[in-house]
Amino acid sequence: MRTKNIMIVGVGGQGTLLTSRILGGLALRAGYEVKMSEIHGMAQRGGSVVTFVRFGHKVAEPIVEEGQADILIAFERLEALRYAHFLKKDGVMVVNDLRIDPITVVTGAEEYPQDILAELEKKYRVETIHAAEEARKLGNPRTFNIIVLGVAARHMEFSMPEWLRAIEATVPPKTVTVNQAAFRLGMQEDAAAEKK
16 A cells, blocks of 8 residues: 555644544554654644644655645645645545634734635535534534544545544543544535535
8 A cells, every 4th residue: 555645734722633643543553654743833822733644554754745645634724725735636635614713814914815615626626514513513512623534534445443443542531422423424424425
């Protein structure tokens, strides 16, 4: 298997690091070599958080170069736009349709870009989900990142039982059931979208 390059982007507090740990642990248990890298901006102030997860039979370095990501998982629209150039030509971008204003927008120094998803869809293969809304329906708004991961998981080779075990091994014990439900929902949401 050639090395698979996954990039996960969001803002501080969105579960970017937890998501990367679930994926990295899953790939390790599947017998792959795994390299991970994290880039924290002003995470505590809502700044960008970027993680790279690379796995395969032999992985040389942890960083994904521009134009090399097989899958870009974005927990917020502007973060998807900011890092879209990392996606390879035949890659897929999974975007949580959510707006979080960065400090430059809050202070009025800049404007939040309009029609981000429409612009991205002109150039990339984009799958979107309103994960925050779905997570609220599950009774735990914090699980939205696992819903997005569920959508992205359909573009990876791992089985549902492997994913569920990885989630159980990574999230706090009292949240295992709701996180596994969130993951299943993400996969079903994507399946339903493909049938439309």
